[in-house]
Amino acid sequence: NRQIVLASRPxxxxxxxxxxxxxxxxxxxKDGEVLLRSVYLSLDPYMRGRMSDAKSYADPVAIGETxxxxxxxxxxxxxHPNFDKGEWVLGFxxxxxxxxxxxxxxxxxxxNPSHPSYALGVMGMPGFTAYMGLxxxxxxxxxxxxxxAAATGAVxxxxxxxxxxxxxxxxxxxxxxxxCRYATEQLGFDACIDHKAEDxxxxxxxxxxxxxxxxxxxxxxxxxxxxxxxxxxxxxVPLCGLISQYNATSLPEGPDRMSMLMAQLLIKRxxxxxxxxxxxxGHRYGEFASQMTQWLSEGKIHYREHLVExxxxxxxxxxxxxxxxxxGKLVVKTNEP
Ligand code: NDP
Numbered sequence: 001n002r003q004i005v006l007a008s009r010p011x012x013x014x015x016x017x018x019x020x021x022x023x024x025x026x027x028x029x030k031d032g033e034v035l036l037r038s039v040y041l042s043l044d045p046y047m048r049g050r051m052s053d054a055k056s057y058a059d060p061v062a063i064g065e066t067x068x069x070x071x072x073x074x075x076x077x078x079x080h081p082n083f084d085k086g087e088w089v090l091g092f093x094x095x096x097x098x099x100x101x102x103x104x105x106x107x108x109x110x111x112n113p114s115h116p117s118y119a120l121g122v123m124g125m126p127g128f129t130a131y132m133g134l135x136x137x138x139x140x141x142x143x144x145x146x147x148x149a150a151a152t153g154a155v156x157x158x159x160x161x162x163x164x165x166x167x168x169x170x171x172x173x174x175x176x177x178x179x180c181r182y183a184t185e186q187l188g189f190d191a192c193i194d195h196k197a198e199d200x201x202x203x204x205x206x207x208x209x210x211x212x213x214x215x216x217x218x219x220x221x222x223x224x225x226x227x228x229x230x231x232x233x234x235x236x237v238p239l240c241g242l243i244s245q246y247n248a249t250s251l252p253e254g255p256d257r258m259s260m261l262m263a264q265l266l267i268k269r270x271x272x273x274x275x276x277x278x279x280x281x282g283h284r285y286g287e288f289a290s291q292m293t294q295w296l297s298e299g300k301i302h303y304r305e306h307l308v309e310x311x312x313x314x315x316x317x318x319x320x321x322x323x324x325x326x327x328g329k330l331v332v333k334t335n336e337p
Contacts, residue, residue, distance in 0.1 A: 001026045002311055004095035006061045010051055013247040013322060018051065019067070019315040027100045034083045034106075036073035036091055036099045041311065041332040042120035043069065043318045044154075048246040057276050067095035067314075070125060072109070072116045074337060087111055090119045095314055097335060116337075121154050121329035122303040123292055125277060129240060130158030131288045132281040134216055135166075137238035137273050142167030144213035147204075147230075149173040149223045151183045151192055152304070154329035155240060159216045160189050161301055168214070171207050173223055175324040182327075186302055195219075201226035211235075217272075219244050221252075228264060237272040247322055304328030311335075 007020040029035045046058075050068055053060045061068055071093045075083050080103050083089070088109035093099025109119060121127060133155075140146055146163040150156040151172025160183065163170045172183040172192035183192035191207045193200060204226045211232035217224065220242035231237070264270065275281070295301045306328040308317040314332050321330050 001096060001098045003066045003097075004311065004314055005064055005066050006051060008063065009053060010048075010247075012249050014048065014051060014315075014319050016315050016319070021312055026098045029077050029079050029100060031079050033100050033102050034075050034080045035077040036071075036089065036093055036101055037076045037097060038071040038073045038091075038093055038099070038334045039088075039337050040072040040117045040120060041069055041095060041314060041334050042071065042125070043308075043314060043321055043330040043332060044125070045241060045243050045246060045321060047318060048322060057279065068092065069094050070120055071099070071334075072119050073099070083108075084111075088113050088116055090124065095311065097311065117305060117307075117331050118303070120331055121305060122158065122296065122301065123289065126154035126329060127158050127292055128281070128285060128288045129277045130155045130162060130216075131292065132277060132284060133238035133240050133275060134159050134162055134214070136281070137271075137275060138214040138216060138236050140166045140168050140214050144168045145171065145208055145210050145232075146214045146216065147171045147173065147208065147212050147227060148216040149195070149219035150241075150243065151189065152179045152187070152327060153218070156216070156218055157183075157187055157304065157328070158301070161187055163214070164188050165295070165300060169210075171204070171212075173204070173219070179327060182304075186304075188302075195223055205230060214238075216240060217242070221245060228261065231264070231268060231270055233268045235268060235270045237270060239272055239274040243322065306330045308332045 001024050003022045005020050008018050010018045049056050050061045071091050073089055073091050075085055075087045078085050090107040146168040148156045148159040151174040160170045160172055170189045172189045173195050174180050180192035180194050183189045193203045208230050212230045213232050215227050215237045217239050218241045221244035306326045311334040
């Protein structure tokens, strides 16, 4: 059983030394348990938080423990009445080949799912995050200008497309020309601005002539700096993630702008609300799943995966996720079905 464990906690950006690949024995299945073998492992930005022991909404991974993560698995042995050998499930077995489960939290996917890895992306946590954050907190209205950062990523690509379905003018922010072109040509966004451009703030302002009504925040940092002066009175800001800060070891240099931010929130009556998807919206997963299934079947949602072959390549791929090297939802193919 190959397992990637947390070897040490990173200071700043994670490095390959923070991970260790071990080869341990396959666990044995007790009564009421199933043995799962992963086929796909999801890599997600929140894993950076689990590598750190700073206080957060979830406990950190202990040193020497297997890295956590969502997986699509097949049941290889079952001592559980509700699961059959060969069946596919969505689980949380982490960065390893085999995991044991007592069935709690496993989602059944049947014997022959058509796109098993979709359960980690468009039909899973990132898609659900986009749907609830945008619709429940963002409250988009027809004709609104919606800006979304990390626009071609797992969450951002869904936010923008759902925004288009709701009649918004959608402006993406992404890293590099190729991603920006993809956002307009494939995802149907009205414009997409490269945050690496020197005149990024000016370009964003020019694309948002009517100001910004909804800003879906995935990134923070200089992208938010450019967005803040453009927010309209009554704007909504679903605060989903701050990936540009996940490797930060200190507060940014420069003057303290907290009072300026608070004054803007007050004067413009801006609503900014954080959310943690399953904690806040777990009970609404069914509503999301049926709507997204319908949109997918009608060809209204375009979904791009960035597939990496081999569990051993997970650390490098994860490090790249925090540098914008992924193009689409990052998934590792760990084993052949
Ligand atoms: P993505 O697939 O969007 O991948 C991350 C992307 O972030 C990169 O491709 C890169 O895109 C962008 N990025 C990385 N570093 C920077 C930087 N320094 N400045 C600007 N952009 C950067 O990941 P996800 O869709 O899975 O996650 C997006 C956000 O949503 C994250 O912040 C994540 O933590 C958050 N999230 C929150 C949840 C919640 O419950 N609140 C649940 C799920 C996700 P580019 O090259 O375009 O810059």
